[in-house]
Amino acid sequence: MIAAQDGHRVTPAELFFDLVFVYAITQVTALMADDTTPLRILGGLVVLALLWWCWCCFAWLGNVVRADSGALFAVLVAVMAVMMVVLLTVPEVFSDRPGGLDAPLVFVLCYGAVRLLHLVSYRIAHPDDRALHATLRRTALLSVGPPLVLLLIGSALTGVAQVLVWLGAVVIDYVGIFVTGASGWRIASPGHSAERHGLIVIIALGESIVAIGVGVSGYPVTAAVLAAAVAGLLVVTGLWRLYFRQFSEAAEHRLAPLEGDDRTRLGRDVYTFLHLPLVAGVVLAALGMKKALHQVADAGHYALSEPLHGIAAWALTGGVGVFLLGAAAIVVRIGGPRPVTLITGGALCLVAGAVVVLVPALLAVALLAAAVTAMVALHGRTASRAVLKQS
Template identity: 50%
Template structure:
């Protein structure tokens, strides 16, 4: 490598003490739209199959996004070739996001939606690998890791293209296989070659994507009643939904985020990449997916309590809508518990306890008014978070 090129790469490297750049925030706006597309598609179809397929799309989006979180931790995203690569990746991901409603069921006319998704995914991931390869010049360990990482990406993309040639259940199972191959290939490929240059930046970047997901849940509350006249049930339900989202924010940013960043900062350098991969790349997937499901449940709950012509206040939330509300909350709470366990080595009982208290409403909620179910899960979540915060405050004094 020439001395000039080496100096240029060093100048573009991410400083140890750094924060997320504006370009990264701009980049994440595409994922705001993509998550909105997932929620809207699941809400329009509202079936068990739609729920499963929606989660598969979230997993595909997440694996796309997290690769660029690692890349932007190696070099500044707003400088040099990385800047142009980020803009190119944004364009590709925006096309993929536009195609989400047709990811499994192609609409008449135009291009094949499943093929467009597969091609966009391959292009997005290939750009990521190419940028990583160019920017890792001189780092034999990282380049070796990229070579171990590439076969899983290629195999996953091939399975997505195969899925595009099928339909129905076969297409869904091929999506499952594609994601399993891609995720498993990363895990079994090890982490010794990956680099975490700035622990603070890495933790902050993932915290911001959690904020984006929580923002989607708030958007879903508004969308659920946007065309309905304002009423006291809507006021009550929207306040409860905001309180529930606030409770999850409190649990993550009040306790989990700080513990994760501290662990990532203090972990020995040779173990840091493995911790980052497990706690952030893997365990943040169910954490974010749970919020996406919760957003769908909140959207339908607001529709139930606000649309007096279609539902009465005594109508329960049923089926997929109830499963999304309760299941999404339970998934998120267990994911937070797993994240804390992986980063601190301790299993805090608060989140699992809250999840176990909320879970029975997957059945109880079918007999209770929708507003009562929403109130119950909100009170449980906020109360447990408040008690845990108080306990931690008392033990640190």
């Protein structure tokens, strides 16, 4: 394996690897859309957190070892094959269908294989790094072994019990990584980390655009459908602008001058931990938009004045709220200006489902688009003024 250097950028091999995770986000959205209940939403987020960890493992590995080297590329292809098996089981992970393999068990076994491949790859890539070897052992004992046991137990359960046991596994996994500490892990290229995670945000935003199209697929194109689609696109555009124009570069610039464990800790917090709410928020918003657009398009079953109902109403605005609060947390972590607008807007979006259930679905999407556009513009102006005062 070939070690990466400072200034290393994302390779085509990593872009190829990410194609599997395009399908992953689609599968998670479909899992939640198939049975839009609070329990299924929670279960979908648990699955997303597990898949996110699989992606992060190899995003970090690709930062210190070139993914286009023969050995690592072979590992990536092997992981892609295992992940395809994982993703094919996602629709049945909480409701296994008779006549085939045990989908929850296959999911867990393949997930465990991905995590073990990651640890072994790191060990092979750094045969003389004793600090890293100690960290790998702690990771296996704290963040891989116990969660896998819980996931195996949960795979034999159903309903609320399965979701809660798997949620416990996710919590232990993430706490284990935090407790393990930064010693041994390395970020060779801050630019690579920023670009890599920016690409996964793009993938998530792309899923929300796909959700708009899927929501109206098979129905006549009406003025209401066009208006709802444009409004949904404006929501996605606002989230894109917030991420890529207002804090993505700032996070990279904050990371670059740091060294050693300080750089690793900031990278872990900003990219591994705090990018998960961004992706989860987009997935939830995509679910809400898919349901809203479907309702606007299906004039045979829904009146144009009918509002969204249930968890879909919360997902539409709540997903945006989760994204905004995740963005605010990143701004705070990198020492940026106080993100009052993001915190306030995120909190309001989380509770705005109570309003969504009272207004027509088309109006709800349009109001959300206007609100996101206004919040992003206001945050940009506030942040610019704060920077000018500091300078």
